[in-house]
Amino acid sequence: MKILFYNHTGQIGGAERLLLTILARLDRTAFDATVICPDSGGLPKAVAELGIRNEALSDLKARFTWRVDNLVRYLKSFAQVIRELRKQIISIEPDLIHANSVRAGLAATIATLGLGKPVVWHIHDLLPRHPFNPLIRAMGLFAPRTKVIAVAQASGDRFVGHVRGLRRRVTVIRNGVDRGIFHPSQTAKRKICTELRLDESAPVIGIIGRLTPSKGQLELLRAFPRVLREFPNATLLIAGAPAFNQEHEYLVTLNQTVSELGISDRVRVLGSRNDVPEIMQALDLLVINSVSEACCLVALEAMACGTPVLATRVGGTPEIIEHEKSGWLVPVRNENVLASSIIKLIGQADLRARLAENGKQRIATYFNVNRYMSDLHNYYLHGGDKPPAAAPEVQPARSEAKFA
Known part of the structure; x- marks a missing residue:
């Protein structure tokens, strides 16, 4: 064909x-x-x-x-x-x-x-x-x-x-997800922390994706000072780059916000990276703060890496993440809940480990x-006629017509 x-x-x-x-x-x-x-x-x-x-x-x-x-x-x-x-x-x-x-x-x-x-x-x-x-x-x-x-x-x-x-x-x-590329690593955090001159024993939180308002990097920045009050040595990594003209203006806004909040020493705006799997492997927590997602690849990839994921309950994300079982879901556009949820997860290593393990197994089984x-x-x-496999928790849509 x-x-x-x-x-x-x-x-x-x-x-x-x-x-x-x-x-x-x-x-x-x-x-x-x-x-x-x-x-x-x-x-x-x-x-x-x-x-x-x-x-x-x-x-x-x-x-x-x-x-x-x-x-x-x-x-x-x-x-x-x-x-x-x-x-x-x-x-x-x-x-x-x-x-x-x-x-x-x-x-x-x-x-x-x-x-x-x-x-x-x-x-x-x-x-x-x-x-x-x-x-x-x-x-x-x-x-x-x-x-x-x-x-x-x-x-x-x-x-x-x-x-x-x-x-x-x-x-x-x-x-x-290709688990040959996205998988757990025992050495990634040391490598990334050495490169960025971070304390390897301190919490590292990250958000990865295109720099655009719909991904919610700005709201995460605004929530981060609350996290720092509980964990002063935590670091936030922002990986990604703008794609369109107005998004370059958004990048300027992000940098200005970091400066205005006085958290320049605790936030790293990394730009586009070629080592995204290693960034994910190095994180103690990945945050997805989007206002809209269908089937978020970043969530799937981080879960495959054994990294716990905190994400907004939007679109198809609840089809990926089972709240409190294989990840953590929060309401969209709620900086207070976002901050308190990050604090809760960073403060409970056992909870993060359980979410990470369950998330990794969910990816291996269904994604x-x-x-x-x-x-x-x-x-x-089969011309779209054969239903695909699906997680038991989510029923697949049916396709009834073959290609002409």
């Missing part, structure tokens, strides 16, 4: 990291992969390093917006990308297009009109509320060639909304990459 993977951006985020995992582990005796994405960013190079064909097209500059001027500009970009993508599809003649986002799915579905090519939309996020949502759902419902993979029941439910007929097109395949790739291979080969 010839599969064309279309990614609407060349930048590498969570969806692209999962795409690279898929490409690295795809059964090449059964599937012939080609990737189409813009030539900006790190994705084309990463794809080439896997020995997979990569073709370039324009960046899809289309985002959910309420501004009319931006909307017009985005529609022009959308039309250009559709023309380019259609030419590539006609040239490559794939059996299936795997579109790695809602935007990519919309473009691919329109670009394949009249070509009879099935298109899979891989939804990694919760569909934001927007006036275009009825149009997006209508396309998913009335385009018979369209199927949907959701990374969590929460993202599938948000995509379906009140359109009950759309449910039959959605299959939930939860993300998987490992071998299970993930088996589900995905079966999905491709």
Whole structure:
């Protein structure tokens, strides 16, 4: 089977990291992969390093917006990308297009009109509320060639909304983690503490991800002085970088907040790192303070590393973390509860150890990459008709139609 993977951006985020995992582990005796994405960013190079064909097209500059001027500009970009993508599809003649986002799915579905090519939309996020949502759902419902993979029941439910007929097109395949990369380490904390000149015996708390308001780094900073009153030698590591212009302004705000709070000696803003597994392994506690998540890769990876995770109870995160069993869940946008929960977990090493062990076992059982790739291979080969494996606590969505 010839599969064309279309990614609407060349930048590498969570969806692209999962795409690279898929490409690295795809059964090449059964599937012939080609990737189409813009030539900006790190994705084309990463794809080439896997020995997979990569073709370039324009960046899809289309985002959910309420501004009319931006909307017009985005529609022009959308039309250009559709023309380019259609030419590539006609040239490559794939059996299936795997579109790695809602935007990519919309473009691919329109670009394949009249070509009879099935298109899979891989939804990694919760569909934001927007006036275009009825149009997006209508396309998913009335385009018979369209199927949907959701990374969590929460993202599938948000995509379906009140359109009950759309449910039959959605299959939930939860993300998987490569435990050959993300695993416990006895030496990582010493290495990271030596590099950053930290006290190895002191608590190290971290937050990892793109620097953007929706990830909640600013609120964590505001909560951290309360933690320091209980644990004055604790350190907060912030790993990640901004991706868009407004996010560079957010980075400035984060640095200013650190200075204004007088905690510069207890906070390290690390920027983008190539050693994320070692950072995770070195932490006593990983915090995920997002306002929205579907199936958070960072949570899965940290749990695989044996690092306890404190996360906001949003989206698909409760499908990953069982509160007080395999992790700790807190309400979103509540700095007081966030601070008190960090204090509780840092102060109870036995509790952290229990959460870490249970989290590690949960990943090994339900979120490992071998299970993930088996589900995905079966999905491709059976046209989305074979239900994937799932944790007993979470029922999988059903997919009732095969690829045309």
